[in-house]
Amino acid sequence: MSITRRNFVKTSIAAAGTAVTAGLVGCGGGGGQGEGSQQAGGVVEITIPSYKTGENVGAVFFEPQVERFNEKYADKYHITLESVPQDGFNDRLKQLAQQNQLPVLVQGGDIDWQTDIAFPQGLAYDISGWLNDHPEVKDLVLDDALAYCTNDDGTVYSMPLPTVRPTGYYWNTAMWDPQVDLSTLSMDELLAEIGDQKIAFSTAENGWVCSLFLTALVAAEEGGADWLRGGVEEKIVDFNQPAFISAVTTLQQLLQNNAAPNSVGATYADAENAFLSSQAAIISNGPWMSSSLDEANSANWSNGFDGANVHAALWPGQMGIANTSSLGEWWISAAASDEEKQLAEDFLAFVYSPEEIEAFLLAEGGDAPKLTYSENFKEEQAKTQTLADLSADTTAETEFVPCILDMIPASVANSDFGRELPQLANGTYTPEQFAQALTDAAQEASLA
Amino acid sequence: MKSVAASLRGRRSRPTSLERNNYKWVYLFLLPTLIVFVMFYAAPIIQVFLTSFTTWNGFTDPVFSGLQNYVNLVNSRGFLLAMQNLLYWSLLATFVHVGFGVLVAFVLFQKPHGWKLARAVFMIPNVISAAAWAMIYRFFFNNDFGVLNTVIRFVIPDFTVQWFYESPWAFWAVAFTWMFYAVIVTLVVLGDLMNIPAELAEAARIDGASGWRLIRDIQLPLCRSSIGTSVIVSVTARIAMYEQIALTTAGGPGNDTMSLSIMLVNGIMDYRYGYANAIGVVMFVIGLVVLALINRAFRMDESDL
Numbered sequence: 001m002s003i004t005r006r007n008f009v010k011t012s013i014a015a016a017g018t019a020v021t022a023g024l025v026g027c028g029g030g031g032g033q034g035e036g037s038q039q040a041g042g043v044v045e046i047t048i049p050s051y052k053t054g055e056n057v058g059a060v061f062f063e064p065q066v067e068r069f070n071e072k073y074a075d076k077y078h079i080t081l082e083s084v085p086q087d088g089f090n091d092r093l094k095q096l097a098q099q100n101q102l103p104v105l106v107q108g109g110d111i112d113w114q115t116d117i118a119f120p121q122g123l124a125y126d127i128s129g130w131l132n133d134h135p136e137v138k139d140l141v142l143d144d145a146l147a148y149c150t151n152d153d154g155t156v157y158s159m160p161l162p163t164v165r166p167t168g169y170y171w172n173t174a175m176w177d178p179q180v181d182l183s184t185l186s187m188d189e190l191l192a193e194i195g196d197q198k199i200a201f202s203t204a205e206n207g208w209v210c211s212l213f214l215t216a217l218v219a220a221e222e223g224g225a226d227w228l229r230g231g232v233e234e235k236i237v238d239f240n241q242p243a244f245i246s247a248v249t250t251l252q253q254l255l256q257n258n259a260a261p262n263s264v265g266a267t268y269a270d271a272e273n274a275f276l277s278s279q280a281a282i283i284s285n286g287p288w289m290s291s292s293l294d295e296a297n298s299a300n301w302s303n304g305f306d307g308a309n310v311h312a313a314l315w316p317g318q319m320g321i322a323n324t325s326s327l328g329e330w331w332i333s334a335a336a337s338d339e340e341k342q343l344a345e346d347f348l349a350f351v352y353s354p355e356e357i358e359a360f361l362l363a364e365g366g367d368a369p370k371l372t373y374s375e376n377f378k379e380e381q382a383k384t385q386t387l388a389d390l391s392a393d394t395t396a397e398t399e400f401v402p403c404i405l406d407m408i409p410a411s412v413a414n415s416d417f418g419r420e421l422p423q424l425a426n427g428t429y430t431p432e433q434f435a436q437a438l439t440d441a442a443q444e445a446s447l448a
Numbered sequence: 449m450k451s452v453a454a455s456l457r458g459r460r461s462r463p464t465s466l467e468r469n470n471y472k473w474v475y476l477f478l479l480p481t482l483i484v485f486v487m488f489y490a491a492p493i494i495q496v497f498l499t500s501f502t503t504w505n506g507f508t509d510p511v512f513s514g515l516q517n518y519v520n521l522v523n524s525r526g527f528l529l530a531m532q533n534l535l536y537w538s539l540l541a542t543f544v545h546v547g548f549g550v551l552v553a554f555v556l557f558q559k560p561h562g563w564k565l566a567r568a569v570f571m572i573p574n575v576i577s578a579a580a581w582a583m584i585y586r587f588f589f590n591n592d593f594g595v596l597n598t599v600i601r602f603v604i605p606d607f608t609v610q611w612f613y614e615s616p617w618a619f620w621a622v623a624f625t626w627m628f629y630a631v632i633v634t635l636v637v638l639g640d641l642m643n644i645p646a647e648l649a650e651a652a653r654i655d656g657a658s659g660w661r662l663i664r665d666i667q668l669p670l671c672r673s674s675i676g677t678s679v680i681v682s683v684t685a686r687i688a689m690y691e692q693i694a695l696t697t698a699g700g701p702g703n704d705t706m707s708l709s710i711m712l713v714n715g716i717m718d719y720r721y722g723y724a725n726a727i728g729v730v731m732f733v734i735g736l737v738v739l740a741l742i743n744r745a746f747r748m749d750e751s752d753l
Contacts, residue, residue: 098507112719117507203613204698262592264613411714419700422613428701437702440525445718447520448503448513 044339045078048103049093051086057291061363069350077343079105097123102333104340105347112410114158114327124157125332130345131156137352140370144324144400148232158327159348162357165366166320166400167212167286168390170293174309175281183393187220187316191250199254200280201263202271203425207418209271210251211405212284216315217247219401225319231407232325237442239435248424248431255425264425278303286321287312287365290386312386314393323402362387367394408438409445416441493732500726505719517726526699526706533619533707534686534734540623541682549633550675554663556634557641573629582695585625586612618697618704625692626685633678640674641667676746683738687731 052058066079084092090110096102102123109118118124128150131138138146145160171178176197185193202209218224221243230236239245255263260280262270275283276292283289291297293307301307314320330351332344350356357368358377365387373381382388405413420437423429429437463471500517502510521527552570556563573581588595589611600607611621644667652666668675690709693699699706708731715724743749 094506116719117505121507262590264610265586265590409718411717414717415698415710415714419698420702422610423701426610426614428615444520444524445714445720447720447723448516 043074043076043078044343045080046104046340046343047080047082048105048107049082049084049089049096050107051084051089052107053081053083056086057288058364060291061360065351065356065359068356069347072350073346077346079343079347100335102335104333104336105344106331106333108158108327108329108331110410111327111406114331119151119157123334125334125336125341125344126155126157127159127332127345127348128154128156134349137349140352140354140357140368141328142324142369145326145328148325149327157331159330159352161324161326161328162352162371163361163366163368164320164322164324164394164400165287165364166314166322166390166394166398167284167403168312168314168320168393169216169282169284170275170289170310170312170386171282172275172278172280172305172309173311174304174306175278182313183316183318185316187217190316191254194258194282197258197281198260198274198279199258200260200266200271200274200283201255202266202268203263203418203421204265204267204270205418206405206414207421208268208405209266209284210255210421211403211417212321213254214247214251215321215401215404216284216319217250218243218404219319219321219399220316221246225399225401228401228404228407229325231404232323232402235409235442235446236404236407237409237439237446239438239442240432241435245431245435248434252424252427252431252434255421256427259425264422273300276301276305278305284321287387287390290365290384293386294384308385310386312389314390314398318393318395318398320394320398320400321403322400323406324400325402326406365390367391369394369396409442411445412438412441496725496728496732499722500729502722504722504725506716506721510722513722517723518730520723521711521726521730524711526703526711529703530706530708530711533705536619537623537686537689538683538738540627541686542679545627545630545682546633546675546678548628549630549678550637550671552630553634553637553641553671554667556638557667567634570634571631574631578626578691579695581625581629582692585621586696589621589624612697613701615701615704618701622693622696622705625696626689630678630682632681633675636674636678637671640671644670672746673748676742676748679746680739680742683742684735687735687738 050062052062063081066081070078089107090113093102093106093109094113097118106124108114114124140162141160142162142164146156149156149158149160151157176194178193180193182190182193199213200209201213215228218228224243224247227236227241227243260271260274262274266274271280271283272285272289272292274280289312292300293310295307298307330348332341336344354371354374357371358374360366361368362377362380362384365384367390381391405417408417416438420429420434420441423437424431424434499510501512501514503513503516504510556567560566576584587593589597591597591608591610594611596611597607597609609617611617648666648670649662652662657665688709689707690713693705693707693710694713697705699710708727712724712727712731715721715727
C-alpha cells in the first residue's frame with residue numbers, strides 16, 4: 001500500500017502529538033529523584049531530598065555536614081542533596097512513598113504518617129541489629145527516644161535522637177532585669193515577677209508561640225505534665241480537664257494584659273520580630289533562637305535591641321518543653337540495596353559521632369545528656385550566652401514535657417488551635433468554652 | 449421539491465468516502481486530548497467519587513463505609529456555616545464583584561480621557577497572586593498599624609477592631625480580599641461591548657434612545673452571555689476559594705469564615721481522605737448545579753445577534 005504525501009504528513013503530526021502526550025502523562029519512565037544509586041568507579045552515590053538546603057535555616061549546619069561526610073568517604077560514597085521546600089517536604093515524601101520511590105535515607109516526615117502508615121506498611125528498614133552492633137552509637141541516644149522507637153517485636157525503624165532541644169523562655173535584660181534567681185521560682189511566682197512586662201505571642205499559623213507558653217502553664221498545674229505526656233500514646237481529644245482550663249485561664253489573662261502589640265494575628269516571625277525590636281521583653285522559644293541573637297544577625301534588630309542582653313532559662317520546676325519520646329530525624333528505606341543500606345548506616349554513624357553531635361549543638365543549640373562533652377566544646381558553648389544558660393538548666397533532674405500541639409490531632413494543632421485563640425484573647429470565649437471548642441474539634445478529627 | 453435544509457441533512461447523514469476516511473484522522477488527532485482528559489480529569493474525579501464512600505487514609509486499601517462520610521460532613525460543626533458563607537459570598541460575587549466589573553467595563557467603553565491607562569492599572573491586581581493579596585490585606589486590616597484603622601483613628605481616636613479576628617467583621621474582611629478585583633469580568637464584558645455592531649446603537653439613537661436607555665435596552669442585554677460567563681467564573685471561584693481564607697482567618701474566628709475547601713484540607717491533615725473526598729464531591733456537585741442554574745438564568749445557549 002502506498003503512502004500518499006498527505007497521509008504521511010498526517011501520520012507524522014499524529015505521531016508527534018501522541019509522543020508529546022506520552023511525555024505529558026509521564027510514560028517516559030526513568031528513575032525518580034531521591035531513590036536509586038549509581039556506582040561510578042566503586043563509589044555508591046545517592047540523592048536524598050531535604051528541606052535543610054539553600055536558604056533554610058537548617059542548611060547552615062546540614063549542608064556542610066553532608067560535605068564532611070562526602071569528604072570522609074570520598075572513595076566509597078557520595079550523597080547529593082535535592083532541595084525541597086520545607087512547607088511541602090512531608091507531602092513530597094508521601095508522594096515518593098506512593099510511587100515506591102522513597103530515598104535511601106529518609107529525613108523524617110509527618111510523624112503520624114511514619115507511625116501509622118510508612119512503618120506498618122514495611123517501608124522502613126529495621127536498624128535494631130545495626131544499633132546493637134554499634135554500642136558507641138546506641139549509648140548516645142536518649143533512653144526515652146530508644147524506648148519509643150523500639151516496637152513490641154524489638155524492631156527499630158526510626159533512628160532515636162541523641163539530643164534534646166528544650167524550649168524555655170528568653171528575656172531582654174534591658175527591659176526586664178529580675179533580681180531573683182528565676183530557677184527557684186514557681187510558675188505563679190514567675191508570673192508575679194513578670195508583672196506587666198510585654199510578652200511576644202503568636203496566634204496565626206498554628207499559634208506556635210502561644211502553644212509553648214500554654215504548654216508550660218499546663219505542665220505547671222497538678223497532673224498537667226502527665227496529661228500532656230499521655231498524648232504520646234494516644235492523641236488528646238478531651239480538653240475539659242482542670243489543669244488545661246486553669247492554664248488557659250492564665251493564658252487568657254496574659255493575652256489580655258501582657259501581649260505585645262500585634263500579637264493577635266501574629267505569625268511566629270511577627271512574634272520573634274516583636275522581641276528583636278524591643279516591643280516585648282519575653283518570648284518562649286527553643287535554643288535555635290540563639291542564632292537570631294548573634295551579632296552577625298543584628299540587621300534584624302531595632303529599637304536599641306542588643307542580643308548580648310538576652311538571657312534564657314527553662315521553665316519553673318526545671319521543666320523544658322521537648323518530646324523525648326519521639327521519632328528521630330532519619331530512617332532507612334526498606335527498598336534500598338545492601339550497598340545503599342551500608343552507606344545509610346555509615347552516614348548515621350557519622351552524624352552520631354561525638355564530634356558531629358557537638359558541632360550540631362554549637363550550631364543549633366540543645367543538649368546531649370548521654371554524651372561526655374569535650375573541653376573545647378564547653379569553651380565554645382560558653383561563648384553563646386543563651387545556649388550556656390539553657391545548657392546549665394538542663395540537668396539530670398530536668399523534666400521534659402511535649403508541646404501540646406504535638407499531642408493533639410493534626411488538624412486541631414494546625415488549624416483549630418490558632419483559629420480559636422483570638423476568641424480567647426478578646427474574651428468571646430471563656431476558658432471552658434475554649435476547651436469545649438477544642439474538644440469538639442479533636443473528637444471530630446478523630447472520626448474514621 | 450426537497451428544501452435546501454433537507455438536502456443538507458441528507459448529505460450529513462451520508463458522509464462521503466472522503467469524509468469517512470477523514471474521521472479516523474479526526475479521532476487520531478483527538479486521541480492525545482482524550483488521553484490527557486481521562487488521565488488527569490476523568491480518572492481522578494471517578495476516584496474521588498468512589499473513595500468518598502469509603503474510610504481511607506490515603507495509603508491502605510479503602511474500606512466501604514456507605515454514606516458515613518457524608519453523614520459526618522453534614523453533622524460537622526463547620527458545615528452549615530461553610531454553606532451559609534458560600535451562599536453569601538456567591539451573592540456578593542454575583543451582584544457586587546461582577547456588578548463592579550461590568551460597571552468599569554461600561555465606563556471604559558465610553559473611552560473617557562486616560563481610559564487605556566485606567567484599564568492597564570485595573571489589570572495590575574490580577575497579576576498578583578491570591579496568596580499575596582491575602583498577605584497584603586493582613587497588613588491593611590491590622591489593628592495596630594493597618595492603613596484602614598490608622599485612617600479611622602483620625603476620626604475616632606480609640607477605634608480598635610481586629611478585622612480578621614472578630615465577628616462579624618472577619619466575613620467582610622475576607623470578602624474584601626477579592627470583591628473589587630474584577631478585571632476578568634471587565635475584560636470579558638468590554639470585549640462583548642466592542643463587538644456590538646455600531647448599526648444597532650445608531651438605529652437606537654435614531655429611534656430616540658440615548659444614555660441610560662441605550663445601556664439598559666441595547667448594550668446590557670447584548671452582554672448577557674459575557675455577564676453570565678463572568679458570574680459562573682466568579683461563583684465557582686468562591687466554591688474553590690482557599691488561599692484568601694487559609695492565609696488570613698483559617699476559617700475563624702471560631703468557624704465564622706469556614707469554607708468547604710478549608711474543611712477538605714483539614715480532613716487531609718487528619719488522613720481522612722474518604723471524608724475529604726466526600727467534601728470534594730459536594731463541592732463538585734455544587735459547581736455543577738451553579739453552572740446549570742446560571743446557564744438557565746442567563747440563557748447562555750441563545751444569541752441575540
